[in-house]
Amino acid sequence: MKFTSAVVAGAAVGLTYANPVAKRAAINDADILQYALTLEHLEATFYAEGLKNYTRQDFANAGLNAAAYSNLQMIAGDEMSHVQFLTKALTAAGAKPVEQCTYAFPSTDVASFLALGNVLEGVGVSAYLGAAASIMDKTYLTAAASILTVEARHSAYLRAALGEAASPQPFDDPLDFNEVYTVASPFIVSCPSSNQMLPVKAFPSLTMSSMAAAMTGSKVQLTAGTGFDMSMDTSDLYAAFITVTGPVWAPLTSSGSGKFTVTIPSGVAGQSYVVLTKGNSQATDDNIVAGPAIIEVGPMVGSMNDCGSKSMSMSSMSWAMPTATPTKGMGSGSMPSGSMPSSTSSASSMPSYNAASGMGAGSITGVLGAVMAAVGLLL
Ligand SMILES: *[C@@H]1O[C@H](CO)[C@@H](O)[C@H](O)[C@H]1NC(C)=O
Numbered sequence: 165m166k167f168t169s170a171v172v173a174g175a176a177v178g179l180t181y182a183n184p185v186a187k188r189a190a191i192n193d194a195d196i197l198q199y200a201l202t203l204e205h206l207e208a209t210f211y212a213e214g215l216k217n218y219t220r221q222d223f224a225n226a227g228l229n230a231a232a233y234s235n236l237q238m239i240a241g242d243e244m245s246h247v248q249f250l251t252k253a254l255t256a257a258g259a260k261p262v263e264q265c266t267y268a269f270p271s272t273d274v275a276s277f278l279a280l281g282n283v284l285e286g287v288g289v290s291a292y293l294g295a296a297a298s299i300m301d302k303t304y305l306t307a308a309a310s311i312l313t314v315e316a317r318h319s320a321y322l323r324a325a326l327g328e329a330a331s332p333q334p335f336d337d338p339l340d341f342n343e344v345y346t347v348a349s350p351f352i353v354s355c356p357s358s359n360q361m362l363p364v365k366a367f368p369s370l371t372m373s374s375m376a377a378a379m380t381g382s383k384v385q386l387t388a389g390t391g392f393d394m395s396m397d398t399s400d401l402y403a404a405f406i407t408v409t410g411p412v413w414a415p416l417t418s419s420g421s422g423k424f425t426v427t428i429p430s431g432v433a434g435q436s437y438v439v440l441t442k443g444n445s446q447a448t449d450d451n452i453v454a455g456p457a458i459i460e461v462g463p464m465v466g467s468m469n470d471c472g473s474k475s476m477s478m479s480s481m482s483w484a485m486p487t488a489t490p491t492k493g494m495g496s497g498s499m500p501s502g503s504m505p506s507s508t509s510s511a512s513s514m515p516s517y518n519a520a521s522g523m524g525a526g527s528i529t530g531v532l533g534a535v536m537a538a539v540g541l542l543l
Contacts, residue, residue, distance in 0.1 A: 190298070191298055191341060191363055192300070193257075193299060193300050193301050193304050194254065194257060194259045195362055195363060196295050196298060196299055196304070196308075197250055197253055197254050197257075197259070197304065198254065198259070198261070198262050198360055198362055199291075199295065199341060199344075199362050199364065200246075200250055200291075200292070200295070200308065200311070201247065201250040201251065201254065201261055201262050202262055202265075202348075202362065203287075203288060203291055203344070203348060204243055204246040204247045204250060204311075205247055205262070205263070205264045205265065206265070206267060206284070206348060206351060206352065207243040207246075207284055207285075207288060208240070208243035208244045208246070208247045209264060209267055210243075210267070210269055210280070210281065210284060210351075211236070211239060211240035211243055211281065212240060212244070213267075213269065214236075214240075214269075214271065214277045214281070215236065215237065215240055217271075217277070218273070218274050218277060220233055222273075222274050223236070223274055225274075226273075226274035226275060226278075228274075228325075232325065235321060239281075239318050239321075239322075242314055242318070246311055246314075249307070249311075253304070253307065259360070260358070260360065262355070262359040262360055262362075263355075263356050263358070263359055265352050265353070265354060265355035265356070265359070266352075266353040266354050266355075267351050267352060267353060268351060268353050269351055278322065278325070278326060279326065281322055282319070282322040282323060282326055282328075283435065283458060285315055285318045285319035285322055286319050286323075286434075286435035286458075287339070287344060287347055287348065287435075287458075288315040288318075288319070289312060289315050289316050289319050289336055290336060290337050290338060290339040290344070290435075290437070291339055291344040292308055292309075292311060292312035292315060293312060293336050293337075293338040293339070293408075294338035294339040294340050294341070294343070294344065295308065295341065296308065296309070296312075296338075297338075316336070319435075323434075327464045327465060327466055328434070328460065328462075328464060328465065329433075329434065329462060329463075329465045331434075332433040332434030332435075332461075332462050333432070333433040333434050335407070335408045335409075336408070337405075337406050337407050337408060337435075337436065337437055338406070338408055339406065339437060339456070340448075340449065341362075341363075341364045342364050342365055342366070342367060342449055342452075343367070343406065343437065343439070343452075343455075343456050344364075345362075345364040345365065345366050346366045346367045346369070346455065346456060347437075347456060347458060349366045350369070366391070367391070367439070367452050367453070367454055367455060367456075368388055368389065368390060368391030368392035368393075368453065368454040368455075369388065369389040369390045369391065369392070369454065369455075370386055370387070370388050370389070370392075370438070370439070370440060370454040370455035370456065370457040371386065371387050371388075371389060371457055372384055372385070372386055372457050372458070372459055373385045373386065373387045373423075378428050378436075378459045378460060378461045378462075379428065379461070379462070379463065380428050380429070380430045380432075380461065380462075381427065381428060381430075382427070382428050383425050383426070383427050383428075384425070384426050384427075384428060384459060385423065385424070385425055386403075386423070386424045386425070386426055386438070386440075386455075386457050387422055387423055387424075388422035388423075388424070388440065388453075388454040388455075389422065391454075392422050392453070392454050393453070394421060394422055396453065398418035398420075398424075400442060400443055401416060401418065401424075401440050401441065401442060401453065402416055402440070402441050402442075402443065402444040403415070403416040403424070403426040403438050403439070403440055403441075404438065404439050404440075404441050404444070404447035405429060405431075405432045405436055405437065405438050406436075406437045406438075406439065406447065406456065407431065407432065410447075411441075411444075411446070411447040412429050412431045412432055413429065413444055414426050414427055414428065414429040414438065415427040415429075416440070424440065426438060428459070428461055432461050433461050433462045434460065434461060434462060435458060435459075435460055436458070436459050436460070436461045437455070437456035437457070437458060437459075438455055438456060438457050438459060439452045439454065439455035439456050439457075440452070440453050440454040440455055441453065
C-alpha cells in the first residue's frame with residue numbers, strides 16, 4: 165500500500181473523531197514509519213545525551229575500555245542514521261516526518277545509562293518485530309528489517325556487556341504498537357505540536373516494584389499505576405507474558421491498591437513483557453488493563469571480556485544469583501504455532517498519540533522497574 169499525506173491526514177482525522185466503541189482503523193505504512201521514527205528519535209537522543217553527559221573517562225572508570233566506548237559511539241551513530249533514513253523515507257512519500265521530542269531519561273551515571281540503553285534496545289527489537297506484520301509495502305518491510313537486525317545486534321552487545329545472555333531465547337517477543345508506546349511514553353515529556361498524532365495509546369502503567377532476581381518460578385511484585393482503575397474487580401485479572409506464539413499465562417495474585425504478585429512462568433527468558441488482562445482468552449488491546457512491565461528473566465551469564473580488559477567491573481562483580489537452569493523460550497523448542505496475537509487489528513478506538521497530552525506523563529513505568537532492577541543487580 166502506498167501512502168500519501170492525504171491518507172495520513174485522513175487517518176489522523178478519523179482517529180480524532182472515532183467514537184469510543186469503533187474499531188481503530190488499520191495502521192498504515194506511514195503511521196508505522198512515523199512510529200519507528202518516534203522511537204529512533206528517542207534512542208538517538210538518549211545516546212547523544214549519554215555520550216555528552218558521561219565522559220570517556222567516566223566510561224573507563226566503569227570498566228569500559230576504548231573498544232567498548234567506540235562501540236557505544238557506533239551504536240549512537242546507527243540510531244542517528246535510522247532517524248535520517250526514516251525522515252527521508254517519509255519525506256519522499258509525501259508525509260511530514262515527526263520531529264524530535266523533549267525527553268526525560270532516568271539515567272544518573274554510566275551504570276544506569278547502560279542499563280536503560282540495554283532495555284531500550286530490547287524494546288526497539290520487539291517494536292520492529294511487532295510492527296512487521298502490519299507493513300504492507302515490501303520495500304518498507306525490508307528497510308524495517310534491516311534496522312531490526314541492527315537493533316538486535318545492539319541489544320546482544322549491551323546484554324553481553326552487562327553480563328546477561330546475548331540471546332536468552334530462540335525467538336524474540338513482538339510488541340504491539342500500544343504496548344511499545346506504554347513503555348516508551350514515560351520518557352517523552354512533550355513533542356512539537358506539528359508532529360502527526362499517531363494512532364497509539366499508553367495502557368495504564370505497570371511497574372516491577374521489587375528488585376528480586378526474576379527466575380523461573382520466582383515471585384515478582386508489580387504495581388499498577390497511572391491510569392489504572394483501582395476499583396477494578398481483580399478476580400478475573402490474569403498475567404500474560406507476551407511471546408511470538410501468544411501469551412504465556414502466569415499465576416497472579418492481587419493484594420489490593422494495584423499491587424500484584426506474579427510468578428515467573430517457564431517459557432519466557434531474557435527481556436520479557438508482562439501485561440495484566442481481563443479474562444484469559446487473549447492478551448490484546450481489547451483486554452489489556454495494565455502494562456507491559458518489563459522483567460529480565462534468567463540468570464546472569466557473567467562478564468564478557470570484549471567489553472574491556474577488566475571487563476565491565478559492574479558485571480564482573482560477584483553475583484548472588486540463584487543457580488536455576490536457564491529457561492529457554494519456547495519450552496519444547498517447537499516452532500511458533502500458537503495463535504498469534506492479533507491485537508493490532510482489533511484495538512478499540514483510542515485517544516491519539518500526543519505525548520504532550522500527558523498520557524503516562526510523570527510516571528516512569530515498567531522500563532524504570534527493569535532499569536532499577538538491572539542497576540540494583542549490577543552495583
Ligand atoms: C543527561 O543529563 C541531563 C542533565 O542532567 C539529564 O536531564 C538527562 O536525562 C541525561 N541523559 C542521559 C541519557 O543520561
